[in-house]
Each structure stands twice: as C-alpha cells, then as structure tokens.
Amino acid sequence: MRWPAQLAAAVVLMLATFCAGWIVARMGLGSAVDPASLTDLERQFAERMRDAALVGQFTITGREDRPARPDRYNISSVEKVGDDRWRFNTRIRYNDVDATLPVTVTMVWAGDTPMVTLTNLTIPAMGTFTARVMFYGDRYAGTWQHGEVGGHMFGQIEQSAAERQ
Secondary structure (H helix, E strand, C coil), rough: HHHHHHHHHHHHHHHHHHHHHHHHHHHHCCCCHHHHHHHHHHHHHHHHHHCCCEEECCCCCCCCCCCCCCEEEEEEEECCCCCCCEEEEEEEECCCCCEEEEEEEEEEECCEEEEEEEEEEEECCCEEEEEEEECCCCCCEEEEEEEEEEEEEEEEEEHHHHHHH
C-alpha cells in the first residue's frame, strides 16, 4: 500500500510543478526577451516608456454630464517577454490601492502603432479589467472596462515619471 501513496505524491508534485511553470510563463514573469532581438519600433517603444508616466483623464460611460477625472500611471520600464507579450512595470493608484506591479499584457501592432489589449485581467486587490489602449507619439487613448463600469481614457506620455511622483 505504500507505493500507491508514493506514486500519488509524485503525480501531485509533477502536476504542481507544471502548473507553476505554466502560471509563470502565462504571466510573463522571469526573463525578458534579449533587447538586441527587438525590432526598431519595439525598441523605440520600450525606450519611450522608460521612466514615463501616462498622465491624462478617464470618462465613465453614462456619466457624460460629468467632467473627465484625472488619471496617472507611472511606468518604470516596459519589456517584451514573449512573441506578443509585454510586461509593464508600473505604479498603479486606484481607490485606496497604491502598488507597483509587473502587469503583463498582450500588445499588437497596427503598422507603427502599438496597442495594448487585455481581456478580463485580474489585478489582485483591484479587480478584473478589460482595455484597449493605443500609443502614438506622445499620446495614448483607449477604452476600459471594470465590471459593469467602463469608459474612455486618454492623455499624454510624459518622461521622467520618477521625478514627478
């Protein structure tokens, strides 16, 4: 009877190892892609977002009679971690939460324009979000959804976010 328990423990251990590896890969944790392998546009984007801040406003659908509210995301760096997966190392302030997190998202390119796509991404202590955000020059714009609430977000990309905290 001892060998069935050992076999079961080994299977559970292998399954746990596989699941942990899958989670790490899916979330984009670990090593970034070698910067030398980035295309010119990818390299320019990563450099543009280093020590940057997205400073703008957001609206809430159904509340168009109210002014847009201020919005800010401080980004220390952006790294490509897979074919279309990018990790944004960012400080997020939302309600009572003020946290610096690595947020891994899918990014697609429309010609020379990068666009972040995230669908039902759960950020611990914040909730589940869906968004499409495009970047061009020194501006960003997009849509966001958090549960039943959503709207638009837009603004400018400013450099030296660390100096303006």
